[in-house]
Each structure stands twice: as C-alpha cells, then as structure tokens.
Amino acid sequence: MSRVQSFLTDVETGLMNQKDSNANLYWFRKAVYLLLLLKMLLVWPELKTFYHHVTNAQGTIVGFSFSKLMFLPIFSSFVQLWWGLACIVVAAATVLSAKRWLSILIFIISLNYLSLFYLATNSGDKLLNFFIFSLIFVNEKALKQQVSWMLNNATVLLVKINICAVYFLNGYGKILKSSWWDGSFMQKVWELEYYTNLHLVPQWFSNPTVCLVTSWLVMLFELGFPFLIWFSTMRKWLVPIGLIFHIFIALFLSLPDFGLTMAAAYLLFVDKMGKVWSLKNNGNKKKRFNPEPLP
C-alpha cells in the first residue's frame, strides 16, 4: 500500500514541478482549432457528396449519438446551415479565450467531421480529433499547485508521448521491412498513385542512391525522435528538422492535413513559447502565461 502511495506522490510531484506549459497550450489550441476550421472550409464544396454517401450507406440514424449529430433527420434539410454554424463556432473558439463548454462543443463538431469524412480520413484527421479531445482538460490560466496545473501538464505529456508513439510505430514498421533497408520502398513511394504530387517531386528523388539515403534518414528520424526529443539540446535541432520533414510530406505526398497536424503538435515541444509571447506583448500579458504563485 505504501508503495502505491509513494508512487502517487512521485507522480504528483513530477506533474507539479513541470515547467509552465500555459503559453504552449494557448498556441497549440489556436493552431489546432484553426486547422479544423481550415479543413471544414476547404472540404465544404464536397459536403453534399459526403453527406449523401453517409446517409445512404448508414440509413436513417435511429439512436442519439454526439458523433452523428448532423445526421439526425431534423437537420437533414439544413446541412449547409449546420456546417456554416459549426464553422462560426470553431472560428469563435479560435479567437476567444478557452472555455470548457466551448472545447466540448468543438470536440462534438470534430467528431461529426470524422463521421462525415470517415472513408477519406488519414492518421492526421484522427490525431487532430485526439488533440481537440485533449484540449477539453486544459485550463490556460492554471496556477502552480492547482489541480488544473497538474491536468495541463499531464495532457501535454500525453500528447507528446502520443506523437513519439506515432513516430516509433512508423519507424518500427519500416525497420522490419527489407525494402526500406535497400531504399526500394522509397522508390515505390515516389511513384505512388494519388499520393505523390508529380508536379512538385523532382525526378532525381527516384534515383536509387537518393532513395537509399532518404529511407535511412526517415527511419533514423522516426526511431530517434521519440528518445531524443526529451533532451533540450537535441530538441532545438529536432523541431526544425521535423517541421521540414512534415512540410515535405504535406507537399510531395498529398497529405496536407497530416503534415499540418503534426506541425501543430510541435508547438508543444517548443521551449521558448512563453518568452515569444511576453516579448510580443511588451510584458503586459506576461502574467497571464507566467503567473506568479499566489501567496
């Protein structure tokens, strides 16, 4: 029993002593909501197509479900209006300060987005949904020694671990394949139909030597990131390298939403977010993100 108690005390101390993550969470929330808003606006032209497909494939929604709210018969005539209002809510949440009820509302909208585009989603859409879910537990105005401070740090830690887990699984999956060892898989990637953007990918990318080097760089990055990112000396190199990596994926492999979602997650790994905010606001709003503990 005392072991459990001491474990729980260690966890509490660990989470309480974490550095302030309020500024990171502030920008992370803005980026995540902005990304959802962008996606919702950009896919709007195909809203009717997807709505028709889902309602046709699944039939009339009988039971109540938050993730299928927009498919309720009552909304079937107002889908465009529903989507428009949802966009306004997400836009408002991006601009306004964080409110728990608003975070829950955005999560419901995100669940509906996933239900609507479920056959056209990738890991990026699911990751974004998970980020939106995690933001429900966040309080950007948390003060040290408060329970919300612990919850903030636990949320940031979980999201960071999740990003590391995604990298590790991808790296592990690749290192098991001999076609990744000799670069032949990379050659196939550059020829992949409906993914590779041949307007942007230079021909020399398919050169066997370049593919071999790229394969190993990708595997080393994906397997190294989960372990090295926790050291501040490595972090300042890994964050820009990772951003470039995801911009490349977004542009060359037609996964713009995945690339941007990962880029948004990198905001949690940036060390000097609070300082950037303080400088930008001339110290006036500094207390909001770097609050002094109450006496």
Added chain:
Amino acid sequence: MKRFVIIFIAGVFAVYALVFLSAFVFVQKLMPAVLKPKFQQARNFVGLGTLFVSEASMRAYSTSYRFYQDGKWTDWYFLEEPLFEEYVSKGRLASLKHNRLDKYLSQKIVRIGRKSGNAQMMKSKEFQAFTSHLFYSHNQNRKPDSLQIIVRQKFRQPETVKTIFKFKYQP
C-alpha cells in the same frame, strides 16, 4: 481531490500504454479476440497508425466507368484520376477527399468481387454504397439503364496496366 486526479491520470497513462502495446503484432497474438476490435478503436481514436509501411497499399488501381442511358453508351470516364489532378493543379482539398472516397469504395467492391464473385458482390451493401455514390456524384443523381466498370492495376516498371476486374450492372 488532488489524489483522485492523480489516480485518474495514472489510470489514463496505464490504459494508453496498453493501447500503444496493442499496436504490435506479438502483443495482438496474446490478446483475447474479443478485445482486439476495442483496442483497434482506441488506436484509431488516438491516431496511432502507420504510413507507407504496407506493401499492399503501394499498389495503384485505376477505375473506368461508363453509363448506358438515353439509348446509347456514354464515353469512358476515369473515376479517381480527374479528382486527384484537380487537387494537384488547383490545391482543392475537397477534390482530394472525394478522390479518397472514390478510391476506397472502388477498391472495396474489387476486393469483394475477386473474393466472392460478381453476383455476391452486387448483393453487398458496399456495392449499393458504391453505385449510389457513383450515380449521385458522377452522373448528376441519375440512375442509368446500365453501368459498366473496368478496374485496372497499374505497374510502373515497365509501365503497363492489367485488367483485374470488370462487370456490367443494370440497376
């Protein structure tokens, strides 16, 4: 209150560790069958997936279709290519999502058709979903008198195509 929150946080991390471990094949082999779909759902929820790892996902397919309506056959159309071209030339994300939907629906019926035969495939709900989407989105919501589909697999080196699936259907 603080202790309760700590227990909750520790529990969440413990469950997350199990979800992460469930992604490994050797762990899946140890899991009871009834739990596998639950863990799959959990992995989907947290976005734990792999990209560019499966050899099967590297295969390229092209679907062509034509309708028989107004007493004649229309021209042959490609299903996936125009939408992807629209995305790369105009950056239209909606077209990319539509391309993904078309690709998924087409490949699903090919898999069913090749496994169970055309008759069984045409009875499946996946086929109903495919034709319903095709008529709604690619034929101005009009049911044709007949439909013909050809699915080809594309190869790069040497650049060839092989017909892997074709059928005619009268709605």
